[in-house]
Amino acid sequence: MSQAGKPVTIVMIEDDEGHARLIEKNIRRAGVNNDVVAFTNGSSALAYLLGPDGSGDASVGRHLLVLLDLNLPDMTGLDILQQIKANQHLKRIPVVVLTTTDDSREIQRCYDLGANVYITKPVNYEGFANAIRQLGLLFTVIQVPETA
Amino acid sequence: MRTSETNLSENPTDKVMLRGSSALLAMGLLVLMGIVAATYLLAEKSRISFDDVTAARDTRTAAVDVRNSLLSAESSQRGFLYNGNEIYLSPYDTAKSSALRRFEKLQLLVAGEPEAAASIDQLKAIIGEKLAEMDRTVALKRQRKDDAVAAIVASNRGKALMDQANVYFNGIILAADDRLTARVAEQRSYFAWLRMITIAGGIAIVIVVGFAWASLLRHTRELSAARWNLEALNSGLETRVRERTADLVRANEEVQRFAYIVTHDLRAPLVNIMGFTSELEAGVATLQTLIEKSGIGANASDPLVANARMAAEEDLPEAIGFIRSSTRKMDGLINAILQLSREGRRPLRPEAIQLAALIESTVSSFQHQVKEADGKIDVDLAGVEIEADRLSLEQVFANLFDNATKYRSPARPLRIRVGARTIAGDRIAIDFEDNGRGVAEQDVERIFELFRRSGLQDQPGDGIGLAHVRAILRRLGGDITVKSTLDVGTTFRIELPMIAASNERAFA
Numbered sequence: 001m002s003q004a005g006k007p008v009t010i011v012m013i014e015d016d017e018g019h020a021r022l023i024e025k026n027i028r029r030a031g032v033n034n035d036v037v038a039f040t041n042g043s044s045a046l047a048y049l050l051g052p053d054g055s056g057d058a059s060v061g062r063h064l065l066v067l068l069d070l071n072l073p074d075m076t077g078l079d080i081l082q083q084i085k086a087n088q089h090l091k092r093i094p095v096v097v098l099t100t101t102d103d104s105r106e107i108q109r110c111y112d113l114g115a116n117v118y119i120t121k122p123v124n125y126e127g128f129a130n131a132i133r134q135l136g137l138l139f140t141v142i143q144v145p146e147t148a
Numbered sequence: 149m150r151t152s153e154t155n156l157s158e159n160p161t162d163k164v165m166l167r168g169s170s171a172l173l174a175m176g177l178l179v180l181m182g183i184v185a186a187t188y189l190l191a192e193k194s195r196i197s198f199d200d201v202t203a204a205r206d207t208r209t210a211a212v213d214v215r216n217s218l219l220s221a222e223s224s225q226r227g228f229l230y231n232g233n234e235i236y237l238s239p240y241d242t243a244k245s246s247a248l249r250r251f252e253k254l255q256l257l258v259a260g261e262p263e264a265a266a267s268i269d270q271l272k273a274i275i276g277e278k279l280a281e282m283d284r285t286v287a288l289k290r291q292r293k294d295d296a297v298a299a300i301v302a303s304n305r306g307k308a309l310m311d312q313a314n315v316y317f318n319g320i321i322l323a324a325d326d327r328l329t330a331r332v333a334e335q336r337s338y339f340a341w342l343r344m345i346t347i348a349g350g351i352a353i354v355i356v357v358g359f360a361w362a363s364l365l366r367h368t369r370e371l372s373a374a375r376w377n378l379e380a381l382n383s384g385l386e387t388r389v390r391e392r393t394a395d396l397v398r399a400n401e402e403v404q405r406f407a408y409i410v411t412h413d414l415r416a417p418l419v420n421i422m423g424f425t426s427e428l429e430a431g432v433a434t435l436q437t438l439i440e441k442s443g444i445g446a447n448a449s450d451p452l453v454a455n456a457r458m459a460a461e462e463d464l465p466e467a468i469g470f471i472r473s474s475t476r477k478m479d480g481l482i483n484a485i486l487q488l489s490r491e492g493r494r495p496l497r498p499e500a501i502q503l504a505a506l507i508e509s510t511v512s513s514f515q516h517q518v519k520e521a522d523g524k525i526d527v528d529l530a531g532v533e534i535e536a537d538r539l540s541l542e543q544v545f546a547n548l549f550d551n552a553t554k555y556r557s558p559a560r561p562l563r564i565r566v567g568a569r570t571i572a573g574d575r576i577a578i579d580f581e582d583n584g585r586g587v588a589e590q591d592v593e594r595i596f597e598l599f600r601r602s603g604l605q606d607q608p609g610d611g612i613g614l615a616h617v618r619a620i621l622r623r624l625g626g627d628i629t630v631k632s633t634l635d636v637g638t639t640f641r642i643e644l645p646m647i648a649a650s651n652e653r654a655f656a
Contacts, residue, residue: 018420100415101412
């Protein structure tokens, strides 16, 4: 999923390493070969996205896509989503929320905060794999803007 | 119980006080009655005595009058006798008749006194004789028989008669005077008594009223103290109820949150187990393909190779199968808990519901199963309308119809009967009756427990339906109970308020 020499980096924020591994495997199976940068907690992910000064300047010029789990040990995924969408450099990054919750209110809240896609992790593994693969397909069709 | 302490009849001090008050009142009444009786008696005696006084005075007056008339007649007679002038005789006849008339009156007055009767008769004789003597002298004087007159006068008989009469008159007057004095003394003593009794009565009344007043004051004070206590207790009770309710609501919210968190956190590792099982499966499939294609160990004499082949072809797939079925089951359970917890958090929207229509629409989704069982559903709910959350009731009846069709008896065509009637407290009882296989007596409560099932396990299910039904109904302020006979049928009784409670039960 490279677009005219601008490879998209997938930022995966997921505390469960098993989930992270399964997500990555399935993305690869779907034929997505982009770089995946994995974080197991919110703070380090935010540090990567916002840079050491917290301004988001660090991400200028990057092509990013965030895969976000809502249940993190140090903060909720909603906090991260909020900070991404509030930052002028990061707000155009597509965010895919991945969580075990299929609570309608939480889904609504994610979309209200600017999430682009919301995917429930089904326990049914086929469903899960399918969802991830479809996500890979999605990656191949969406235009990921350069972070300005 | 505390409330009984405020009950008058059960309070010992109140009993004593009531008894004391009534004794006091009775005493006061007795004193008053005594005073009234004594006053009446004294007044009556006084009246009798007064009558007697009047009688004595009349007697005395009458006696004096008779004497005066007699004296007047005598002086008239004497004047005439002295100078023969008729002028002197002019008052004679009047005085005579007056004396007689007045004597008759005196006679009447003393008639009631036996001791006076003898003397009055003698007086009558004397007066009669005196009058006769006077008449005779007057007649003789008129005939100018002065000698005969002088002889009579000289005999002094007239003076003697008059003196005798005077003795009797004086006797009567004295007796009357004595009676008057005695009666007046009597009256004076009656009045003294009356005054004493009045004073004593007044004092008694003051004492009784004082005591009554004091006891009334004390009682009133006690009553208001009791009421104050009661009010304090009441407000304390309200506060306590509020606190307990808040505690309950909090506890329920915690249970809800707990269930929610547990299910979500349980799901995360399950995703991994399932995911990596699939990876394992894929890996095993690759291995199997390799073994098949290469033909390794097809008829190997090396047990190591044979075992590896065995593991790849049988042991591993079997293990994976068990892992899968177990995780699937676990997922089902977690989903059930999640569903219950969600149901408890869903806001209720009470609306007017025609039960017949609601059940009709529920039945329509079971048409196929009912037909298969040669079933017949008899709904007798015409006009029954209640106010409740529609979705909740739909879930309840869907579960009940689902159970009735699933656990029907294969020996007979399915029959379901739904009826309702109102019961006390503005509630409705809906009976849901089937002729299915029934529930054994020892399992009757168990069927409402989460993940518990009863009877022959020949139907798919998680043991959630009835637990869910009970949770829903309790949240609506109702409940469900069951009566069942094994191999005959089951009757579920749903009880619901006709009007949805304004604030729903905290528990889901």
